[in-house]
Amino acid sequence: MKIVKLKDFKINDSFEEFYNWLQKDLNQVNKIILESLETDSSLITELSNHIIGSGGKRIRPLLTLATARLCHYSGNRHLTLASVIEFIHTATLLHDDVVDGSKKRRGKKTANFIWGNKSSILVGDFLLSKAFKILINDGSLKCIDIVSNVSEKISFGEVKQLMSIGKLNVSESDYLEIIGFKTAELFSAACQLSSEISEIDFTKKKSLKDFGYFLGIAYQIIDDTLDYFSEEKISGKEIGNDFKENKMTLPLILFFKRGNKKEKNLIQHMVQNKKLNDSDFNWVSEKMKNYDILDDCLQKARHFSIMAKDSLGTFPDNEEKRKLINLVNFLTHRKN
Amino acid sequence: MKIVKLKDFKINDSFEEFYNWLQKDLNQVNKIILESLETDSSLITELSNHIIGSGGKRIRPLLTLATARLCHYSGNRHLTLASVIEFIHTATLLHDDVVDGSKKRRGKKTANFIWGNKSSILVGDFLLSKAFKILINDGSLKCIDIVSNVSEKISFGEVKQLMSIGKLNVSESDYLEIIGFKTAELFSAACQLSSEISEIDFTKKKSLKDFGYFLGIAYQIIDDTLDYFSEEKISGKEIGNDFKENKMTLPLILFFKRGNKKEKNLIQHMVQNKKLNDSDFNWVSEKMKNYDILDDCLQKARHFSIMAKDSLGTFPDNEEKRKLINLVNFLTHRKN
Numbered sequence: 001m002k003i004v005k006l007k008d009f010k011i012n013d014s015f016e017e018f019y020n021w022l023q024k025d026l027n028q029v030n031k032i033i034l035e036s037l038e039t040d041s042s043l044i045t046e047l048s049n050h051i052i053g054s055g056g057k058r059i060r061p062l063l064t065l066a067t068a069r070l071c072h073y074s075g076n077r078h079l080t081l082a083s084v085i086e087f088i089h090t091a092t093l094l095h096d097d098v099v100d101g102s103k104k105r106r107g108k109k110t111a112n113f114i115w116g117n118k119s120s121i122l123v124g125d126f127l128l129s130k131a132f133k134i135l136i137n138d139g140s141l142k143c144i145d146i147v148s149n150v151s152e153k154i155s156f157g158e159v160k161q162l163m164s165i166g167k168l169n170v171s172e173s174d175y176l177e178i179i180g181f182k183t184a185e186l187f188s189a190a191c192q193l194s195s196e197i198s199e200i201d202f203t204k205k206k207s208l209k210d211f212g213y214f215l216g217i218a219y220q221i222i223d224d225t226l227d228y229f230s231e232e233k234i235s236g237k238e239i240g241n242d243f244k245e246n247k248m249t250l251p252l253i254l255f256f257k258r259g260n261k262k263e264k265n266l267i268q269h270m271v272q273n274k275k276l277n278d279s280d281f282n283w284v285s286e287k288m289k290n291y292d293i294l295d296d297c298l299q300k301a302r303h304f305s306i307m308a309k310d311s312l313g314t315f316p317d318n319e320e321k322r323k324l325i326n327l328v329n330f331l332t333h334r335k336n
Numbered sequence: 337m338k339i340v341k342l343k344d345f346k347i348n349d350s351f352e353e354f355y356n357w358l359q360k361d362l363n364q365v366n367k368i369i370l371e372s373l374e375t376d377s378s379l380i381t382e383l384s385n386h387i388i389g390s391g392g393k394r395i396r397p398l399l400t401l402a403t404a405r406l407c408h409y410s411g412n413r414h415l416t417l418a419s420v421i422e423f424i425h426t427a428t429l430l431h432d433d434v435v436d437g438s439k440k441r442r443g444k445k446t447a448n449f450i451w452g453n454k455s456s457i458l459v460g461d462f463l464l465s466k467a468f469k470i471l472i473n474d475g476s477l478k479c480i481d482i483v484s485n486v487s488e489k490i491s492f493g494e495v496k497q498l499m500s501i502g503k504l505n506v507s508e509s510d511y512l513e514i515i516g517f518k519t520a521e522l523f524s525a526a527c528q529l530s531s532e533i534s535e536i537d538f539t540k541k542k543s544l545k546d547f548g549y550f551l552g553i554a555y556q557i558i559d560d561t562l563d564y565f566s567e568e569k570i571s572g573k574e575i576g577n578d579f580k581e582n583k584m585t586l587p588l589i590l591f592f593k594r595g596n597k598k599e600k601n602l603i604q605h606m607v608q609n610k611k612l613n614d615s616d617f618n619w620v621s622e623k624m625k626n627y628d629i630l631d632d633c634l635q636k637a638r639h640f641s642i643m644a645k646d647s648l649g650t651f652p653d654n655e656e657k658r659k660l661i662n663l664v665n666f667l668t669h670r671k672n
Contacts, residue, residue: 169650171539171647172546172643173549296642307509316597
């Protein structure tokens with residue numbers, strides 16, 4: 001078995017293929033989103049458009065669209081439900097940026113930086129309420145249940161993450177719990193919604209729930225790993241942010257477990273006593289090389305991505321499944 | 337990183353070293369066990385002695401003894417608590433053999449085969465009650481809580497396993513849940529008991545709890561993998577038992593997910609329509625080679641063993657920690 005290293009990675013067209021496959025559906029979703037944002041309040045419209053239009057990959061709504069195709073769903077409800085998932089995600093981003101005090105997201109100024117924290121918080125709340133309003137209009141209690149559950153879990157995960165800031169002793173199992181709540185549950189919900197509106201059996205529903213969850217875990221591990229090891233030239237985004245914000249993500253957790261006494265003391269001193277800067281980050285990421293941290297993080301992501309792919313084993317081998325498996329490979333081999 | 341293959345494995349002395357290190361303590365534990373079994377009922381004494389003396393590795397009580405040393409515990413309570421863990425484990429084995437209708441365990445006739453199912457069930461219950469009586473005598477409510485929790489979880493895991501028999505669609509996440517309950521929780525409890533009687537902080541207690549849990553998962557994955565891929569000459573035990581009993585363990589779960597339509601149909605037909613025999617097993621284990629199942633199972637066990645080892649990162653590097661890490665390596669590289 002070959003271990004995937006960042007440097008070995010060759011950009012391939014699997015995301016483009018995936019995106020093109022669903023582009024027509026996604027355009028419809030974007031239309032629903034824009035229409036839902038047409039309000040009397042220019043603040044809501046402008047701020048929402050700013051963040052929703054800021055160029056994310058739209059992975060979560062795409063998951064709803066793609067799994068609906070896997071389930072041979074033939075109606076239009078998946079478009080509405082995909083927009084609900086994107087609203088929930090966007091509300092989370094708005095609140096996250098306030099909590100983290102972020103000034104930039106995807107290379108653009110954050111909403112809180114432009115319009116202030118209060119506006120970001122309230123528009124986040126608006127998007128959340130909007131999501132539920134769309135859901136109630138759709139009328140499925142089961143779908144409302146899925147989204148209200150995931151919404152509670154995301155908040156819970158964010159609170160747990162906040163509480164763990166600067167706590168070097170956070171365990172790997174705590175970390176997996178946190179990213180489970182704050183990321184993987186929404187990936188899972190995105191897949192559960194389309195399975196809910198399709199005529200598939202319980203086993204397949206369970207498979208899609210697992211698929212989304214494991215993919216979400218793998219995705220977040222890669223995200224957190226890139227924040228230490230991505231080459232800025234390629235990713236186009238700054239790295240070291242999690243470290244500078246004292247966030248306990250997987251690379252730092254492993255380093256604090258594996259480091260020697262001197263290294264542990266030094267990092268403890270760093271985290272407790274000062275605002276962390278680039279040279280602290282360079283020291284830490286250099287030291288991590290002695291403990292196989294990059295390789296092990298990628299291997300852990302790979303573990304979950306294999307679980308995600310095997311979850312689809314209950315579906316027949318067809319083109320839709322192949323595209324979803326390619327998506328898993330793309331997301332867990334990406335460089336940014 | 338090197339992937340461990342069964343054939344690459346060289347027997348080393350790490351278990352012998354580990355065993356010798358704790359032999360004096362283990363002798364004391366055995367003495368407590370024998371004394372507790374001295375009753376007026378010759379059936380209880382003989383049957384219990386038969387199963388307890390049947391040559392297991394005593395991994396679970398050894399974990400209590402070893403982690404007590406890691407915590408620099410200096411009293412005698414760890415000896416009693418280790419015996420409690422062995423009692424719980426033995427009670428489970430007695431009931432398991434009845435449920436599975438097993439005739440042999442570790443090359444010897446099972447208790448149910450010699451004394452009948454009723455005796456095995458009742459002596460199992462006796463050992464369970466005995467464990468709690470010893471615990472109440474020890475007097476720690478916290479320890480009683482740990483053991484009563486794990487006892488409930490083991491039964492729950494066994495019930496879930498029973499319910500999953502022959503269900504080819506069982507998911508990997510179901511499997512991980514089942515082995516978590518039926519195996520990993522007891523490994524974890526064995527470590528929690530010694531952490532409870534030692535003066536260590538919350539973080540270290542959490543680390544030991546995780547350590548035991550992850551080691552238990554890795555251990556069970558290896559166990560289930562060996563039942564498909566061990567060479568009988570080396571292991572000295574028959575293989576293919578799980579398959580013939582229609583148990584849904586990891587290799588079969590992965591094969592049913594990865595196999596092509598024809599293979600899925602064939603195995604479905606096998607499981608539903610007849611008593612499975614050696615030639616069915618040979619077909620399945622041969623087919624598994626096309627889907628990297630051995631490698632992937634070992635890799636998954638390795639994933640959890642790395643997590644177990646990293647959990648100990650909160651303890652200083654010393655001889656006790658080194659011995660525990662060697663134990664993890666031994667247990668996840670073992671051939672029988």
